[in-house]
Amino acid sequence: MSLFKTRDWWSTSVGEEEEFDHGCLCTANVDNDISGFDKVIIGSFQGILRIYKPDPSAGSGVEDVMVEQAFKLPILQVEVGQFSSASETLKLAVLHPRKLAVFNVTAISGAVQHGSQYQLNLLYEHNLQRTAFNFCYGPFGGVKGKDFICVQSMDGTLSVFEQESFAFSRFLPGALLPGPLQYIPRLDMFVTASSSWKVEAYKYQVLAVASDTAGKQEAQGIKSGKKVAADWVYNIGEQALDIRYVEFPSLPSSILVLVGENSVNLMVAAHTRSLMVYQNTALKWMAKMEFVPVQIRVANFNGLKAGVVALSESGHLEVCYLGTDPAVFSPPVVESRDLNYAAMDAEMARLNKHIKAKSANSVITPTMKADDDIAINVHVSPNLDDVSLATGLEFTEDDGVPSLTVRIQLKARLVLEDVRLEIHCPWPLACNQSDFIITHLDPNTPSETFVAVFQRFAGLPAHMYIQISATYTSASGGRRVTVSRASLPTKLVIKPVFPVKTAVHKLTVDTNRPPASLNDLFPDLLGENAGGQGAALGFQYFGGGPIVTVLASKTSQRYRLQCDRLEAIWLPMRELVARLNGHFRKGSAHSDFRVSFDGALPLQEYFELVDTHFEFRTGSDKCRELLAQRASQFRTIQKRLLTRFKDKTPAPLQNLDTILEGTYRQILALADAVDENSTAEMVSSNNLSAGTYLLNLLLRLWVDMSDEEFRVLEATLSPVVNASEEQGWEESVDASITHLLRTVMARSAKDQSVNPSPLTTPPDTAKVKKHIALFCDRVGKGARLVDGLKDKQEKVIKMPATKTIMETNENELPEDAAPIDQVLHSRSRKGGSGLGRKVRKEGGGGILQPLGLPQMDKPDAGIPDLLDIGGSLGGLRANLPPPEDDESKRRIQSLVPDLDDMDGMDGTDGMYGDGEYPQSNIERGGGEGRRYLKGTADNLHHSKRGVNNGRLYGDEEDEEDSGGLSALPDGSGYGPVMDGDGDDGGYGREKNEIVYAL
């Protein structure tokens, strides 16, 4: 984009639907007028020759045409030179494909301007035997006062005409396509640019004498000739458009025109409509043209010295000069246009009204279009399915698990193809099919999908919402998602059982109305309690979950929920509060009925959930770290082994194979551990989520929080616990609570110092627990979560003592805390919901569980037990001493023996005693490995494993065989053995399983 433009001096549109290209334009004083001004000569491919005398002062432009003559043949090129032997005046040469004609242009002036006539007289013409491409002219051979013509044909043949007579034809070597051609008088040579992107120069003399036989008559139609040698060749690596001779070496470029005399000024026109003027190599000026020219020339006219003549492909001819006003356009103010003030006022009023209406709704930000292309209607059946559709259960339930049918209706505004419908159920719920593709959705016939939702896994749900999303391609081509949510009834996950009298956790809510019968409140969850007085109901989660008992006081207006696990209370509590509200507020919108909570907040128990969750989080990190470590160790050993095997002179393996096998085992075990841990982490997250929901609800009831405040609370103490490696629940909740404490809940200016802690995994949960406790304390003292509300009266705080909030709480559990059902359903509990709390109940064994190791790996599966060396295998399982925090770390580390400790394997027990074991190994181990087995086997004897009988070996062998571990001697248990601390039989999980069975 240029700042300057060319200024149009004179222009015309040449011809009607005619085509022009390079060569069609020439400027010269072709009629030899005494004024010496140039004329513009143009020949078109349609064969019309025109000569213009540009004169903008004439007005109508009628007289600018001097000659317009139609030829039968297309015109390829026009040039003006001294082509006549009779006179030295300028003549016009016109090149047709098969003809070269030279004309004399004469003017016969009339009495009036329009009476002048111009005549084209043919002087001579040459018929060409080859189809011509272009020609050049000049005083070839240094002839004076004459111009000869050299025509280049399409096959690269040069034919020289010395005016009226033909001179000779020559082939250019290696010509494929003809290029621009120029004659250089000073050197008497032709310069052309060949299709091989080289500039080639040929001496005229060389061409002239290169005839085959001196005496033979030269003819145009020659078929063969001597190969002429180029004087010089220069590779330009580009296709040349034009070559111009300017007293300097030829310069190929786009389109070059000589404009100056002293220094070389070049004018280049580009396809971007730019006309650039260079002085040597520096850009001196640039102007924007009206069109893309095919050829430009500089010419002098009456009133315009050195004007630029440009011709476009379609015949736009323009004589222009360079404008010097920068084109900075600013639209001027137009005054004469009447302004319709009435209409403008009306529009202003309309817009103002619109803005007002919008701002009244406090919707300043643009709202998303409410009418999505798809509307999702979800209808949750109020009754459970008659015949349960639950499948793929991962736990057992005597009476089966109920299912519930959800009807999803999709309504489209327009025809949509391939709508993807996805149903997401919160763990442990699942549905029988979670995604559907609806290939065609018609606006007239909404699609209906039925999905059965049921509990598939053993665990406590955190909430009862299912999410339904429809993904589709909108009419505008964008991918759109419409999401809907539906609430499921609680009875999908709990069943009525007999109430249990004692429980660990008890939460009591108050109301301000006489107590209602529980039979009235839970008519659908009575079960066998139906005949009772309605004072006590029991609910149990499916899959042998905890039992929650609801008690209604006969005398006071209180209701109590009790359960052995805090998080299990959440759903019944929510249900109870909702049903109480529904029961007492029936029909009246402004009832003063209130549910409140007056007891102590179960912070301690809640913190246990936090701790458990945190423990799994850190556990997974540790596992991964170890896994990475082992993997790199594995690779290192592999590398070493490889170098040894490749070595031409075999060196002893030095037990590297043993270490490799051991590491392999460890990696497998660790991978399982990671897997297991992540499941456990998910379960603990879910429990924490449920616990947080409960705590939030209690907080709300405690201080009678408004909806707005509750929203802030839910956003701060978020019940959404996502598993994320980057940012966990603890730090994000800590950050948001800290923020609240420092802003709306700040007591003094000192508190307000904002110093946010980085969002990284904290070393422990002390900080977040402290902040939550402080937060609850402040809330209880009447602090508001939203600015501008007046403080409430201080609540009577019944909080646990601060010291317990501060740190460890592990020993605080009541001794009798372990409920029977936990023991009974240990499998599901261990793998799932029960994990978190059971950790502590089981004492020492619990430490392993955060690692999520598979059961079979637990106490003795190759994991050295530092504390129980001499004990029996049975003893290992039970009564491990109380755990310590750092033992878990040690445990994990000990999964993988330190390689330095390999020596430690010598000596000790010698209980092995089973000579057959090495034997069998040797038999299996092939070739290379065998040599070293002796020593290895000896070491193996130290293992306590010797207490096992031969049967173990048999089993082990089977496994080995199927596992395909060949060359290495019995690898399965080596890792643990290498531990060297004299552990109890590191022969892998397989054997230990069997030990259990025994």
Next chain:
Amino acid sequence: MAVDPLWEDRDVRFDVTSSQMKFRPGEKLIDQLDAVEDTKGNNGDRGRLMVTNLRIIWHSIEMPRANLSIGFNCVIGLSTRTAQSKLRGAVEALYILCKCNSTRFEFIFTNLVPGSPRLFTSIMSVQKAYETSKLYRDLKLRGALIKDKQVRLLPQEQIYDQVNGVWNLSSDQGNLGTFYITNVRLMWHANINESFNVSIPYMQMKVVKVRDSKFGIALVVETSAMSGGYVLGFRIDPLEKLQATAKMIQNLHKVYSTCPIFGVEFEVDDTPQATEAMTRAPIQDDVEVEYDNQTDAFAAYFADGNKEKDREPVYSEELGLAVEKLKEGFTIAGLWQVVA
């Protein structure tokens, strides 16, 4: 029968009166688009654009007095580029560059119907048809009338008569030539030099009469001022033949100057246009308000800022080319360094 001289295709006019909005005889509506924005001068206004065989007319729907009439003869460039429309945002628009009496104007039109190329196709094809039919409308001297000893006729042209032995009186000795009288124009060419010829469409003739001259009784054709105001004299012997020829030319002039053949050929694809053409005129009062002050609406359309005319060219030693005369105190190098 006085008909205004043809201005429709060779002028750009702004805020014209309703009488000027009316089509002249022979002017035909080719296309009409009812939702076009004049993005340059009336951005934000919905308007109607009409394409005739002579010009482009645009007027605002709300305020018909805000209008434009762009003759095709003034159009020197058509292109499509992106423009900022108040009604549609950044949108592909039609740029029309015009030159009228050495003033350059630029017009930008935006079709408010998204995705319709009709605006571009209509105007571009009519402009092409107009460009290639200039001989129907313009006086031409020394043109290529003859090819292979045959008169090159226009597509809609028919020869009514050919008159030999016609002397052109533009030079002292006179030139013997031939008349060709057609339904579009009168042509003459010299017998000895085919390239000496003239072609005069009837619509460019002002007067055709027989009068005395220094060469004796002659047929005199005066052309309109627009085409140079030439007075062309022809002698035909005998006098009866001269008068018969003059009569014929006068009659044809009368017929074809009132209802000329403009030569812009077009085909309209859909016929509903015909009914639209009947109702095309905007509803306007009969009373025309005369405004004494000249409208300055044109200022908004200048192609090069607020500049009506280019300054005259001078030779620049520095560039070796003709440049626009610099303003006081400026130099070529100085101007270029500001840019570079």
